[in-house]
Amino acid sequence: MSLGPYASFIMTSYAAAALVVATLIGWVMIDYRNQTQRLRELDRSGITRRSGRSATDRP
Amino acid sequence: MTPIDLANPTRFLALSARVLPWLAAATVILLTIGLYQSAFAPDDYQQGATVKIMFIHVPNAWLSMFVWGVMSVASLGTLVWRHPLADVAAKAAAPIGAAFTFLALVTGSLWGRPMWGTYWEWDARLTSVLILFLMYLGLMALWRAVEDPSRAARAAAVLTLVGAINLPIIKFSVDWWNTLHQPASVMRMGGSTLDRAFLIPLLVMAIAFTLLFITLHLAAMRNEILRRRVRSLQMMQASQRAA
Structure with missing residues (x-):
């Protein structure tokens, strides 16, 4: 895979x-x-929380 | 499962926790395929290997507008339906949209220098996308400036809907004005003008970046819901101490 004379522009973009x-x-x-x-x-x-659940509870 | 069911933040947290790993896996797989196809796509007869920049520039340019579109729908949700997750969705999307717009501008400049001989030109397409980027930054600043999320939400929703006027200007700027930026070559009447060797990697990368956005957006929405829980609990703590 050759990127040609503008390889630096292509590499910088990626x-x-x-x-x-x-x-x-x-x-x-x-x-x-x-x-x-x-x-x-x-x-x-x-x-x-007002629901009584722990703040870190998973639902 | 309807949007009404998702109006409950706790239910949204549960559902998104189940969906996120699958979305992340699909994003990684599609990005890998897209990058592989981009790396081995042939050189264009005019652009040479710089055509590879298009495989990341175009998806980011599409997403820069798509994300604002998502935020506009969410803003309608805030103002019209008062959906409890609408402003969460809009706020969480803004930094991601700004990042995609920034990438569209940077990669466009890096493509423009070898192809046009300049990094920047004040033509209608480039200028309108720059305005979109500045609007993203303005919206993020507005969210940070107002402490109460519900008050900030209404102002941000109005600003987002006003800013949506810029979307058709960006899309049709290449048709309405004489611009250095080339006209549409993928989404156009009469079909794409791109060869399949370029079109397929481009579409795969576009789907991969869209999945990336959905994944990041869901994760950022979860964080925003948790941030609001922290805020309300801290206020409860402060009032208990004061009592």
């Missing part, structure tokens, strides 16, 4: 796409971890 997609995936995963951690801390301090 690298940029990989970087942005990896950032999006990382953002979603870190955000989920942060939110569940906060809910667990609230749960430990005795704060529960």
